[in-house]
Structures are given as structure tokens and as C-alpha cells.
Amino acid sequence: KDSYDVMLLPGDGIGPEITAATVNALEPLQSLFKLNFKEALIGGAAIDAEGSPWPDSTLALAKASDSILLAAIGGPKWDGNPRELRPETGLLAMRSQLGLFANLRPAKVMKELVDASSLKPEIVEGVDIMVVRELTGDVYFGTPKGIDELPSGERVGYNNMIYHEHEVERIAKVAYDVAMKRGKRLCSVDKANVLDVSQLWRDVVIKMSEDYPEVELTHQYVDNAAMQLIRWPKQFDVMVTGNIFGDILSDEASMLVGSLGMLPSASMGNPDGPGVFEPCHGSAPDIAGQDKANPLAMILSAAMMLRYDLGRPAEADMVEAAVDVVMDKGYATNDIQREGTTAVGCKEMGDKVKEEL
Amino acid sequence: KDSYDVMLLPGDGIGPEITAATVNALEPLQSLFKLNFKEALIGGAAIDAEGSPWPDSTLALAKASDSILLAAIGGPKWDGNPRELRPETGLLAMRSQLGLFANLRPAKVMKELVDASSLKPEIVEGVDIMVVRELTGDVYFGTPKGIDELPSGERVGYNNMIYHEHEVERIAKVAYDVAMKRGKRLCSVDKANVLDVSQLWRDVVIKMSEDYPEVELTHQYVDNAAMQLIRWPKQFDVMVTGNIFGDILSDEASMLVGSLGMLPSASMGNPDGPGVFEPCHGSAPDIAGQDKANPLAMILSAAMMLRYDLGRPAEADMVEAAVDVVMDKGYATNDIQREGTTAVGCKEMGDKVKEEL
Numbered sequence: 001k002d003s004y005d006v007m008l009l010p011g012d013g014i015g016p017e018i019t020a021a022t023v024n025a026l027e028p029l030q031s032l033f034k035l036n037f038k039e040a041l042i043g044g045a046a047i048d049a050e051g052s053p054w055p056d057s058t059l060a061l062a063k064a065s066d067s068i069l070l071a072a073i074g075g076p077k078w079d080g081n082p083r084e085l086r087p088e089t090g091l092l093a094m095r096s097q098l099g100l101f102a103n104l105r106p107a108k109v110m111k112e113l114v115d116a117s118s119l120k121p122e123i124v125e126g127v128d129i130m131v132v133r134e135l136t137g138d139v140y141f142g143t144p145k146g147i148d149e150l151p152s153g154e155r156v157g158y159n160n161m162i163y164h165e166h167e168v169e170r171i172a173k174v175a176y177d178v179a180m181k182r183g184k185r186l187c188s189v190d191k192a193n194v195l196d197v198s199q200l201w202r203d204v205v206i207k208m209s210e211d212y213p214e215v216e217l218t219h220q221y222v223d224n225a226a227m228q229l230i231r232w233p234k235q236f237d238v239m240v241t242g243n244i245f246g247d248i249l250s251d252e253a254s255m256l257v258g259s260l261g262m263l264p265s266a267s268m269g270n271p272d273g274p275g276v277f278e279p280c281h282g283s284a285p286d287i288a289g290q291d292k293a294n295p296l297a298m299i300l301s302a303a304m305m306l307r308y309d310l311g312r313p314a315e316a317d318m319v320e321a322a323v324d325v326v327m328d329k330g331y332a333t334n335d336i337q338r339e340g341t342t343a344v345g346c347k348e349m350g351d352k353v354k355e356e357l
Numbered sequence: 358k359d360s361y362d363v364m365l366l367p368g369d370g371i372g373p374e375i376t377a378a379t380v381n382a383l384e385p386l387q388s389l390f391k392l393n394f395k396e397a398l399i400g401g402a403a404i405d406a407e408g409s410p411w412p413d414s415t416l417a418l419a420k421a422s423d424s425i426l427l428a429a430i431g432g433p434k435w436d437g438n439p440r441e442l443r444p445e446t447g448l449l450a451m452r453s454q455l456g457l458f459a460n461l462r463p464a465k466v467m468k469e470l471v472d473a474s475s476l477k478p479e480i481v482e483g484v485d486i487m488v489v490r491e492l493t494g495d496v497y498f499g500t501p502k503g504i505d506e507l508p509s510g511e512r513v514g515y516n517n518m519i520y521h522e523h524e525v526e527r528i529a530k531v532a533y534d535v536a537m538k539r540g541k542r543l544c545s546v547d548k549a550n551v552l553d554v555s556q557l558w559r560d561v562v563i564k565m566s567e568d569y570p571e572v573e574l575t576h577q578y579v580d581n582a583a584m585q586l587i588r589w590p591k592q593f594d595v596m597v598t599g600n601i602f603g604d605i606l607s608d609e610a611s612m613l614v615g616s617l618g619m620l621p622s623a624s625m626g627n628p629d630g631p632g633v634f635e636p637c638h639g640s641a642p643d644i645a646g647q648d649k650a651n652p653l654a655m656i657l658s659a660a661m662m663l664r665y666d667l668g669r670p671a672e673a674d675m676v677e678a679a680v681d682v683v684m685d686k687g688y689a690t691n692d693i694q695r696e697g698t699t700a701v702g703c704k705e706m707g708d709k710v711k712e713e714l
């Protein structure tokens with residue numbers, strides 16, 4: 001195959017400018033194969049234009065695409081909206097409707113940014129963790145849920161933290177497979193000392209270890225994992241955990257790296273459908289439209305897309321190498337500036353990657 | 358009142374030795390008022406002796422006590438037990454049966470330990486956070502819960518993440534009251550962008566802010582809070598959150614401080630019943646019985662007991678001041694040793710505090 005349909009979801013805030021910088025940076029690849037970009041709406045932009053954060057037209061285009069690049073969603077403008085008209089709701093609908101149950105979030109510390117973290121250099125130097133987060137189950141999607149009024153007039157709010165065996169199996173399989181391609185160490189994070197849902201999680205993860213005799217499996221309770229990530233992050237290779245614990249721990253892990261502006265992610269699951277590749281950072285409405293945003297997380301997300309969804313690992317390596325060279329040469333957007341770097345804007349950063357590519 | 362019945366729960370691992378060191382350190386106070394210590398069983402020790410991690414006899418003595426000092430529970434010996442025979446289950450039963458809905462966990466960085474954290478000194482210096490964690494609700498105690506087998510043969514595990522309005526009100530009141538006595542800034546942590554239970558939580562916390570016009574209320578999503586705690590912890594004064602998010606975030610916050618061996622906690626709720634005061638660290642079976650444990654977290658927990666449960670704030674100040682002096686003089690157990698300190702064991706550390714007191 002030498003032509004791919006890639007849906008672009010620029011979303012809100014800095015989304016459009018980092019999307020433009022990414023498309024520009026990838027331009028040299030077009031001589032090797034064709035990336036047909038098509039834009040669609042999600043999040044606040046979609047609410048404003050179509051009255052829904054995940055319009056049917058976007059879903060239809062998604063299903064017809066080979067892969068999806070998402071920039072960022074949300075902003076204060078929509079924060080007070082009812083739940084069905086909030087940008088986040090669009091994101092959750094996308095994950096669920098496209099079957100994106102596996103979220104891969106690497107936290108790899110680049111040598112140039114060792115000093116940029118709030119943790120000591122000797123703690124973060126060499127850290128290279130892959131957090132595998134389950135993305136379509138757990139308390140995010142569990143039912144029953146809601147806010148009820150009791151006969152007494154008191155309100156009660158509830159969400160069901162629930163996992164089916166097959167949901168744990170398929171995410172564990174992803175995690176074991178990732179571990180096999182990396183350091184062969186897998187840490188499963190749960191709260192099995194308190195929660196039944198975690199007990200099932202742990203049972204299933206242990207049972208599956210029979211199929212992966214080479215992978216060293218360990219378990220940590222989520223509270224301990226939150227400590228260990230800061231105390232001694234180099235102990236981790238691959239971590240696997242549920243949706244809500246993964247939400248918390250992957251964001252915590254991202255702080256090991258100097259800037260959120262460098263962190264890509266991949267959301268996958270359905271072998272016949274598109275995966276979604278997006279930066280871990282938000283839409284940063286405060287700097288939107290000022291050419292200050294860092295497009296590297298989105299460019300690195302595009303590299304993950306090439307590797308995991310389009311079967312183009314060599315080109316993924318090329319994109320990552322280009323980013324490395326640009327970092328080496330000391331070009332830096334606002335968020336990663338340090339002594340001796342040359343300040344560039346969002347657009348120029350895209351140009352620099354393009355040149356190296 | 359000049360005589361208090363204090364139940365001691367030494368528990369497992371290093372529990373007995375830090376309990377002995379604490380009782381010894383507090384000895385000088387006995388000339389001011391009487392602390393009648395009575396020991397009882399909890400955790401693994403109680404399972405071994407009575408077949409239950411929270412025996413009826415312990416509950417009865419607890420109810421007859423003014424306050425409770427708990428050391429630590431758990432160990433590999435009981436890890437494989439069924440849930441009802443696990444040490445943690447005793448802890449949860451204690452919290453629930455004694456109505457201990459409010460868990461206060463200070464994370465205050467002592468100047469002597471600024472360099473002991475894995476975070477940079479300039480990040481942790483001056484950090485002084487109080488985490489107020491709800492302790493008897495949420496997914497910890499919510500029903501329905503369990504592991505079922507579906508007709509298909511597949512298993513499903515679930516726990517209900519649930520809060521009643523009155524549960525949120527009473528923990529929020531504790532948090533606002535604590536904030537009024539401190540820096541008057543309160544950050545409520547939830548996941549209201551996704552969870553109904555968090556939406557109710559947030560509504561109630563906001564509604565109650567009317568009664569506390571002087572307190573500056575902010576909100577963070579739990580994933581963001583996990584980042585902000587590392588990125589810039591000095592932004593926080595008091596944090597209030599639910600049971601599971603509090604479990605994770607309070608442990609994360611404890612890493613800002615150089616050693617878990619310094620961190621006390623208080624669990625309260627029922628004005629007519631005893632509160633429970635305990636170190637944040639675990640039972641450390643690997644160093645149990647070797648006189649290596651740090652008793653300061655338990656001694657500082659006793660100070661919290663004096664302040665919050667026995668109405669003896671002056672004596673609480675005295676105990677904390679004594680610990681400060683001992684730290685200043687450079688006495689240090691294994692976990693907090695640094696350049697220029699004098700190594701002491703658990704027992705001797707208790708003696709040093711006693712001398713200063």
C-alpha cells in the first residue's frame with residue numbers, strides 16, 4: 001500500500017497550529033508514499049459548528065480513514081456546558097465508538113531535557129517507560145451511573161468501576177506484546193487489596209503470564225505506584241493498568257519528562273479500524289494563535305501512527321531521528337528553552353523537522 | 358480532664374518497636390496528665406492470634422478509649438489470604454466501624470530533609486500541604502460489588518464508586534475548617550469531566566463555599582493534580598478529595614518529603630468516639646526487629662492525637678518541637694541519614710525525643 005487516508009482532527013486552542021506544523025513537517029514523506037489528509041471537527045470546534053462534540057460526519061469519515069491524527073480539545077468556553085455538550089464527551093465517544101481500548105503513552109526522557117524536569121537529573125536520566133492504559137472500560141464507561149435523588153431528598157452520585165474478563169485479557173495481551181518488544185518487564189498496577197474489580201484484573205494478568213514466560217511480571221498497588229514513579233522511575237519498563245488509574249499515572253509519568261510538549265500517545269484496538277494518535281498535552285487556550293506552541297508531541301504522535309497503524313516503521317524512525325537532530329541542534333519552543341538554545345515558534349519548529357527529514 | 362485512655366495497636370512488622378519507642382518518648386508528658394496505654398491486636402498479628410484482622414475485643418476496647426495510636430499492619434505472610442483474612446480488611450473495618458471519615462495527611466518538608474527528596478530542592482523547599490482524604494465512602498465501600506460469572510462463563514468484577522451528599526458535605530466541612538486555620542486555600546480534586554459521582558462532589562463543595570467566603574476554592578481534575586503535585590507543589594495549601602483519589606495523591610505527596618519515616622496521619626470523624634493516629638509508612642517486614650525503623654512518624658502521629666483528639670495543643674507543640682530539635686542536632690535513623698548526621702536506632706531515637714521533651 002502506498003497511499004493512506006489520514007483524518008486530521010485539529011480540535012481547539014493550539015490544535016490548528018500544531019496540526020499545520022505537523023502536516024508541513026511530514027511533507028518530505030509524500031515522495032515515498034501518499035498521505036491524504038482530510039480534516040474533520042471534534043471537541044469545542046464541533047460543538048460550535050454542529051452542536052455535538054463528536055458529530056456523525058466525523059465518525060463516518062473516521063471509519064473511512066486508515067488512521068487519525070488528533071491535536072487537542074477543550075477550553076474554558078465549553079467548561080460550563082452540560083455533559084453531552086462538553087469537548088471531553090466527544091473524546092470519550094470517539095474512543096468507545098472506534099474501539100480504541102489500548103492507550104500507549106511512552107515517557108522517555110531525552111538527554112537534552114534531563115534538567116528540565118522537577119525531579120533530580122540522576123532520577124530521570126535514562127527513564128524510558130511505556131504506560132499501557134485501558135481506554136474503553138472501567139469507571140469511565142461503567143453502568144449503572146448517574147446522580148439520583150433519594151426519597152429523603154438527598155442526592156447520591158455513582159459510577160460503576162467494572163471490568164469484564166475479556167477486556168482485561170485484550171489489554172494485557174497488548175501490554176505483554178509491547179513488553180516482549182522492549183525490556184520484557186511488565187508491572188501491572190491495581191488496588192487488589194481493596195477492590196474486587198482489581199482482584200479480577202490481577203487474576204487475569206497472572207493467568208496470561210503463562211503465555212509469556214519470558215516477561216517478568218510484577219504487581220504494584222496504585223498508591224505505591226504513584227510513589228515509585230517519583231522515587232525510582234528507572235525500575236519500570238512497561239506498566240499496564242485500568243482506565244482511571246492509567247489516566248492518573250500516565251499524567252504523573254509525563255512529569256518525569258521535561259515538558260508535556262514532547263509527549264506523544266497512541267490509542268488503538270480495532271485491527272480493521274483507524275487508531276488515534278495525539279499529543280498528551282491539552283489545548284493550551286492561553287497561548288493559542290500566538291505561534292508559541294510546541295508541535296513536537298504531535299509530530300512524534302505522527303511517528304507512532306507510521307509505526308503502529310500504517311506499517312511504516314522505517315519512516316517512523318526517520319521522523320523520530322529528525323526530531324532528535326532538531327533537539328540536538330538546540331532549537332526550542334518556549335516550553336523547552338534552556339541555556340544555549342535557539343528560540344523558534346511553532347511554525348518554524350515544523351520547518352526545522354521538515355528540513356532534517 | 359487529666360487522664361486519657363489510649364489504645365495502642367502495634368500491628369505487624371516494625372509496628373511493635375516503633376510503638377515502644379513512641380510510648381517511651383511520650384513518658385515526660387505523664388507528669389502533666391495521665392496517658393493510660395492499653396494494647397490490642399489488629400492486622401496480621403490479630404489474624405494469627407484470633408483468626409480475624411479486626412477482632413471484636415479490639416473494637417470493644419476501641420470504643421472505650423479516648424484515642425487510638427496505630428503503628429502499621431501487613432506483611433507477605435498474609436498476602437495470599439482470602440480478603441476477609443487480610444490485614445487491610447481489618448484496617449477498613451476499623452475505619453468504617455469507628456466512623457473515621459476524615460483522614461488528614463500533612464506533607465511538610467523539613468528544612469533538614471530538603472535534599473532527601475527525589476525532587477529538586479527548589480521545588481520541595483517550603484512545601485506544606487495538608488491532604489484531606491475521605492475515608493469511609495467511595496469505591497472502597499460502595500455496593501453492589503463482587504466478581505460474578507456471566508451465563509457465558511465469563512467473569513466480571515465491579516465496585517460502585519458512590520458518594521452521598523452528606524458524605525461529601527461532612528468531609529468538605531472538615532477541609533474548609535482546616536483551611537481556615539491554615540492558608541485559607543482549598544483545592545478540591547475530582548474527575549468531574551467524566552464521572553457523575555465527581556459532578557455531585559464538585560457541586561456540594563461549591564455550594565458549601567458560601568459558608569466559607571474567606572477560603573479561596575479551586576478545582577483540579579485528578580490527573581492534573583497528580584502532575585501539579587510534582588510540577589509545582591507550593592501551589593497547594595489544603596487539598597480535599599475522595600477515598601481512592603486521596604489514597605493515590607496522599608502517597609504521591611508523601612514523596613515530596615524526604616522520607617516516609619517522617620509522615621504522620623490522623624483519621625477522625627465521630628466526635629464522641631476515638632480518632633486513629635498512625636504513621637503513613639507500612640510495616641516494613643524487611644527491617645522488622647532490627648532496631649532500624651524510624652519512630653518519628655509515629656511520634657508525630659501522637660502529636661496529632663494530642664492536638665486533634667485529646668485537646669492538648671500545647672503538648673502537641675512540645676512534641677513537635679522536640680522532634681525538630683532532635684533533627685536539628687543531626688540524629689538520624691537509616692532512612693534519613695545524610696552528611697554530618699549521627700546514626701541512631703529506633704529505640705535511641707525515642708530516647709532522644711524523650712530527652713528534649
Ligand SMILES: CC(C)[C@H](C(=O)O)[C@@H](O)C(=O)O
Pocket residue numbers: 088091247550551580
Ligand atoms: C479529557 C479527559 C476526558 C481525558 C481522560 O480522562 O481520559 C484526558 O485526561 C486524557 O487522559 O486523555
Ligand SMILES: CC(C)[C@H](C(=O)O)[C@@H](O)C(=O)O
Pocket residue numbers: 193194223445448449604
Ligand atoms: C492498606 C490499604 C487498604 C490502605 C488504603 O488503601 O486506604 C492504605 O493504602 C492507606 O492509605 O492507608
